[in-house]
Amino acid sequence: MATLETRSPSIDAGARIGLREAIARQGTAFWIVAALLLVMPLIATPFWLVQIIAYAIILGMIALSLMFLAGYGGIVSLVQMTVAAFAGYLVAILGDSAITQISLKWPWWATVPVAVVLASLFGVLSGALSVRTEGIYTIMITLAIASAFYYLSLQNYTIFNGFSGFNGILPPVFLGVDWGGDVAFYYLTLGSAALAYAAVIYVSRAPFGLALQGTRDNPRRMAALGFNVTAHRIAAYGFAAVIAAFAGVLLVWYQRQISPGTAGVGPVVDILIIAVVGGLSRPIGPFIGALVYVLLRTFSLDLLELVGLDGKRFQLLIGLGFLVIVLVSPDGLIGIAERVKGRYRRGREARTAEMGGPGGQP
Amino acid sequence: MSRGARPASAGSANALELRGVSRLFGALAALSDITLSVQPGERRAVLGSNGAGKTTLFNCITGDFAPSSGIIRFFGEDVTAFPPYERIRRGLRRTYQISSLFAGLPVLDNVYLACRGVSRNRYSLLRPRRDDALVHAAEGLIDAVHLTAVKDQLVGELAYGQQRQLEIALALSGAPRFILFDEPAAGLSPTERRDLVHILTGLPAHIGYIIIEHDMDVALRVVESVTMMHNGRIFKEGRPDEIEADPEVQDLYLGGGHG
Ligand SMILES: Nc1ncnc2c1ncn2[C@@H]1O[C@H](COP(=O)(O)OP(=O)(O)OP(=O)(O)O)[C@@H](O)[C@H]1O
Ligand SMILES: [Mg+2]
Numbered sequence: 001m002a003t004l005e006t007r008s009p010s011i012d013a014g015a016r017i018g019l020r021e022a023i024a025r026q027g028t029a030f031w032i033v034a035a036l037l038l039v040m041p042l043i044a045t046p047f048w049l050v051q052i053i054a055y056a057i058i059l060g061m062i063a064l065s066l067m068f069l070a071g072y073g074g075i076v077s078l079v080q081m082t083v084a085a086f087a088g089y090l091v092a093i094l095g096d097s098a099i100t101q102i103s104l105k106w107p108w109w110a111t112v113p114v115a116v117v118l119a120s121l122f123g124v125l126s127g128a129l130s131v132r133t134e135g136i137y138t139i140m141i142t143l144a145i146a147s148a149f150y151y152l153s154l155q156n157y158t159i160f161n162g163f164s165g166f167n168g169i170l171p172p173v174f175l176g177v178d179w180g181g182d183v184a185f186y187y188l189t190l191g192s193a194a195l196a197y198a199a200v201i202y203v204s205r206a207p208f209g210l211a212l213q214g215t216r217d218n219p220r221r222m223a224a225l226g227f228n229v230t231a232h233r234i235a236a237y238g239f240a241a242v243i244a245a246f247a248g249v250l251l252v253w254y255q256r257q258i259s260p261g262t263a264g265v266g267p268v269v270d271i272l273i274i275a276v277v278g279g280l281s282r283p284i285g286p287f288i289g290a291l292v293y294v295l296l297r298t299f300s301l302d303l304l305e306l307v308g309l310d311g312k313r314f315q316l317l318i319g320l321g322f323l324v325i326v327l328v329s330p331d332g333l334i335g336i337a338e339r340v341k342g343r344y345r346r347g348r349e350a351r352t353a354e355m356g357g358p359g360g361q362p
Numbered sequence: 363m364s365r366g367a368r369p370a371s372a373g374s375a376n377a378l379e380l381r382g383v384s385r386l387f388g389a390l391a392a393l394s395d396i397t398l399s400v401q402p403g404e405r406r407a408v409l410g411s412n413g414a415g416k417t418t419l420f421n422c423i424t425g426d427f428a429p430s431s432g433i434i435r436f437f438g439e440d441v442t443a444f445p446p447y448e449r450i451r452r453g454l455r456r457t458y459q460i461s462s463l464f465a466g467l468p469v470l471d472n473v474y475l476a477c478r479g480v481s482r483n484r485y486s487l488l489r490p491r492r493d494d495a496l497v498h499a500a501e502g503l504i505d506a507v508h509l510t511a512v513k514d515q516l517v518g519e520l521a522y523g524q525q526r527q528l529e530i531a532l533a534l535s536g537a538p539r540f541i542l543f544d545e546p547a548a549g550l551s552p553t554e555r556r557d558l559v560h561i562l563t564g565l566p567a568h569i570g571y572i573i574i575e576h577d578m579d580v581a582l583r584v585v586e587s588v589t590m591m592h593n594g595r596i597f598k599e600g601r602p603d604e605i606e607a608d609p610e611v612q613d614l615y616l617g618g619g620h621g
Contacts, residue, residue, distance in 0.1 A: 207478050207486040214464055214475050221462045224424060225532065226450040226479030235485055 037190055046182040050254070054189045056287070056294040058254055061193050061247035063275040063286030065240040068200050071280040072209055073236045074216035077130070078142040081271045082149045083123040083241045084248030085263030089153065089160060090115035091169065091252045098168025099161050108172035116245040123241020124234060131233045146268045154260040165259025169252050180253070189250050193287070196243045200283045203239065212236050273318070277325050279334025288333050296321060375438030377402040377540045377570050378423065383432030385418050385594075392418040394594045396432070402539070404570045405562075407581040407602070410591035416574045417459055419591070420542045424456050425449050437539065451480060453539030457529040457546055459574070465518035469509055472517055473500040473531050480536030503531040508557060523554050530561065541571040547580045559584055582606065 041049055062084045069075040095111040097103040106114075130141040153160040171180035171188075179188050203209040211232055214222045219229045252258045261267070270293065278289025300314035329335035378400040385393040392415045400406055408416050421427040423434060425446035434442045441449050464472050477496040478484055490497050504513050507527040512520060517528065526549060533541050543562075547555050555577070562573070562584040575581035582588070582602040590598040590611055598611060605611055 202489065203487050206489045207474075207484065210467070210471055211475060211478065211484060213467065217464050217466055218462060220426065221458075221464070222475075222479070223446040224426065224450060224456055224458075224462075225476045225535070226447050227475075227484060228445070228447050232484070239487075 041183045041186060049186045050182050052294055052298060053291075054186050055254060056291040057189045057193045058247050058250045059271070059274060059293065060278075060287035060290035061196050061250070062244050063271050063278065063290055064193075064196055064200060064283055065244040065247070066271055066275045067278075067280050067283060067286045068204075068240045068243070069236055070275065071282075072204055072212045072216060073233060075131075075233060075236065076135070076139050076142075076272070077126070077237065077240070078139055078268050078272060079123065079126045079130075079145050080240065080244045081268045082146040082263045083119050083126070083244040084251055085153075085258065085267075086122050086149065087115045087119035087245040087248030088252030088255075088258045088262060089166070090118055091249055092166035092258055093159060095169070097166040099166050102159070102161055103166070108174070112249055115249060116242065119245035119248060120238060120241040123244065124238040127234045127237025127241075131230055131237070143265070143268070146263065147265060150260055150264050153263070160260075163260065165257065165262075167257035169256050169258065171253040185253070189254075192246055192250060196246065197283055197287075200243070204283075208232075208235070208239075273322050277322055277332050279329075279332030281331050282334055285332055285334045292321070292333065293318065376400060376435070377404065377437055378572075379433075379435040380423070381433045381435075383419075383422055383429045383434060385415075385422055385427060386430045391594050393422065393429070396594075396596060398589065398596065400540075400570060400572065402437070402570055403568050404587065405585045406570075406572050406587045406589060407585040408572055408574050408589050408591060409576075409581065409605075414591040415594040416591055417544055418594075420456060420544055420572075420574070423449075423542060424454060447479070453537060454542070455533040455535070455538040455540070456542040457533045457544055459544040459548070461525045461529050463517045463525060463528060463532075466516065468514050468516055469504060469520070469528060470497075470500055470513045472528060473503050473535065476500075476532040476535035477503075499535070503534055506534070506561065507531045523550050526550055527554065527557075530558070538569055541565075541569065543571060543573040543575075545574050545576065547575055547577050555580060578606075 037053075040053060044053065062080055065083075066077060066080045069077050069080075091111055092099070093102060094104050094106045094114060095108060096105050126142060126145050129145065130138050133141055153165070154163060156162065171178075171185060173179065177184050179185055204213075211222065211227055214225075215227065215229045215232055222229050222232075251262070255262070274289040274293050275286045276289070277292060278287065279285030296318050297314060300317040304310065304313055304317065325332060325336070329339070331338075376399040378398070380396050380398045383393060383396040383398075384391060396419065408419065410416050418427065422429040422432075425441070425444060425448075429442070432442070433440060436449060436452060436454060439452070441452070464475065467475075474490075474496060477499050481496060501510070501513070504510055507530055509524060509527055509531070512524060517525065520528070526546065530543070530546055533543070547558055550558060559580060562571070565571070573581060573585060582605075585602060588598075588600060588602055588605040589596055590605065598605065598608065600608070
C-alpha cells in the first residue's frame with residue numbers, strides 16, 4: 001500500500017482551521033462542482049438526476065467506506081457492499097414492503113437507526129474476523145463473509161425471503177415531503193453523501209484517523225507507542241460500516257426492492273473497482289469512480305451498438321476501462337487528474353520563466 | 363486491568379527484572395539465560411560487539427519479540443505475556459536502532475501520536491482544539507530535541523540526524539518511567555551528540571534507562587552501571603570505571619577494533 005500514501009495536513013493545521021477557514025481553503029473546482037450539484041434539479045432530467053447522479057452518489061458512499069479503510073488503514077475489505085445490503089434488508093424486514101408476511105411495518109424513524117446500528121455491528125464483526133490478516137488474506141476473508149451473506153440471503157426464506165427478496169419498499173414521507181420524489185430523493189442522497197464526505201475528511205485529521213494512518217505505515221511502532229493496533233483497525237471497520245450502512249438505506253430506497261443479487265459477488269467486487277478506479281488517496285475518488293461506473297453501465301450498451309458490437313458486452317468495456325486506468329495510474333482517475341494538473345502548472349511556470357515575466361519565482 | 367491492582371511492592375521493586383530470558387532464532391541463541399535487574403531511576407549502558415544480542419534484549423523487554431523462555435517484570439509486575447502496548451502504557455519507552463518513524467506524516471503529528479498513544483481517548487473522533495494539552499506537550503518535546511524549525515515538515519524529508527532526534531522525542535512522550543535507547547548517538551554530529559548527552563543527563567531523576575551505545579564517550583558519561591554482553595550472554599557487570607579498566611573487556615571489546 002506504499003503507493004497509496006494518503007496525506008493530510010498536520011494535526012496542528014487541523015486544529016487551527018475553523019469551519020470558515022476550511023471553506024475558504026477550497027479551490028474553485030470544489031465550488032463549481034458544489035454549485036452544479038445544488039442546482040442540478042434545474043438542469044437535469046429526472047432520469048439523470050436519480051438514475052445517474054443519485055445512484056452514483058449512493059455507490060460512491062459505499063466505495064467511500066472502502067476508501068476510508070484502504071486509503072487510511074491499508075485494509076482492503078470486500079465486505080462494504082454486504083454491510084450496505086444488510087442495512088437495506090433490515091429496512092425491508094423491519095419497515096414496510098410488499099412482502100407483508102415478513103415486514104414488521106415499523107415506522108421509518110425506528111427502522112433506520114436500528115438498521116444502521118445492526119449493519120454497523122455486522123461490519124465490526126467482519127472486521128474482528130479479518131483484521132489479523134493482511135493484504136490478499138484480508139480480501140479472501142472478507143470475500144468469504146460476503147459470499148456467506150449472499151448464500152444466506154438466497155437460501156433463507158423466513159427472514160430474507162430467499163431468491164425474490166423484497167419489493168415495494170418506499171422512501172418515507174416526513175416533514176411534509178415525500179422523499180421518494182425525484183428532487184427530494186436527490187437532495188437526500190446529496191446531503192447524506194456530503195455529510196459522509198465531510199466526516200471522513202474531518203476524522204482523517206482527528207486522533208483516530210491519524211492513528212489509523214500510523215497503523216497503516218508502521219504498525220510495530222504504533223504498538224511501541226501504546227496503541228492496540230488490532231482494536232484500532234476493528235474500530236475503523238466500525239466507522240466505515242456506519243457510512244456503508246447509511247448508504248445501504250439509501251440504496252434500498254432508490255431500488256425500492258432488495259434481493260440477494262444486490263450483494264452478489266459481482267456488486268461486491270464492483271465497489272472495489274469503483275474505489276480503485278476513482279482513486280484511494282482522497283475521499284473524492286470513490287465518487288468520481290462511481291460516476292464513471294454508472295455512466296459506463298448505463299450508456300455502454302448504446303455506445304457498443306453504435307460501433308456495431310453486441311450491447312451485452314458492457315461488462316467487457318468496464319473491465320477494459322478498469323485495466324487501462326489501473327495500468328496508467330496506480331492512483332486511479334484522481335492520480336491522472338493530479339498529474340495533468342501538475343504538468344499544466346509546470347508548463348505555465350516554464351513559460352512565465354521564459355518570458356521573464358512576474359510571478360516566475362518558484 | 364485496574365491500576366490500583368498493581369502490587370503494593372511497586373515502590374521497592376526493581377524497575378526491570380529479567381530472569382533466565384532466552385531468545386532463539388532457529389538454532390541461533392540470540393539471547394541465552396539473561397538475568398538482570400535495574401533499579402528505578404538507575405541508568406545503565408549495555409555494551410557488546412555487533413550481534414551480541416543487545417537489540418534482541420530490548421525487543422524482548424518491550425514485547426516486540428516474545429522471549430523463548432524466562433520471565434520479565436516491570437516495576438514488580440510480570441509483563442512477560444503482555445503485548446507491547448500494555449507495557450508502553452505502564453511507562454516503558456524505547457527508541458529504535460534503525461529509525462522507525464511515520465515518514466508520510468509531519469514531525470508534529472509523529473510526536474502527537476506518541477503523546478496520544480499513552481493517553482486516554484486514543485479513538486477520539488474530535489480534532490484537537492487550539493489549546494489541546496497534548497499538542498502543547500508534543501511541541502514541548504519537539505523543542506527539547508531542537509526540531510521546532512521543522513515541525514511541519516514531513517519526516518521523510520528530514521536529515522538523518524534530525525530523524526534520530528525525533529526517535530528520542532517519541533520515547534519521551536507521556537510519563538515515562540523507564541526508557542530503552544538503542545544506539546541513539548549513531549550517525550549524529552558532534553554537536554548533536556552533545557545535545558543528546560544533555561538530554562539524557564537532564565532527564566528527571568526518577569526516570570531510569572538502558573542505553574546501547576558503541577561510542578564510549580557518550581555511553582560512559584551518562585550511566586552509573588554497565589552490562590557487557592557477548593554472544594547472547596552477560597559476561598560482566600560493573601561501574602563505568604571498573605569496566606573501562608577491565609583487561610578482559612579491553613581485550614574483547616574496547617581494543618578489539620570492532621566495526
Ligand atoms: N529477527 C531476527 N531474525 C533472525 N535473527 C535475528 C533477528 N534479530 C536478530 N537476529 C540475530 O540475533 C543476533 C543478535 O542480534 P542483535 O540485533 O540483538 O545484535 P546487537 O547486539 O543489537 O548488534 P548490533 O550492535 O549490530 O546492533 C544476531 O546474530 C542477529 O543476526
Ligand atoms: Mg542492535
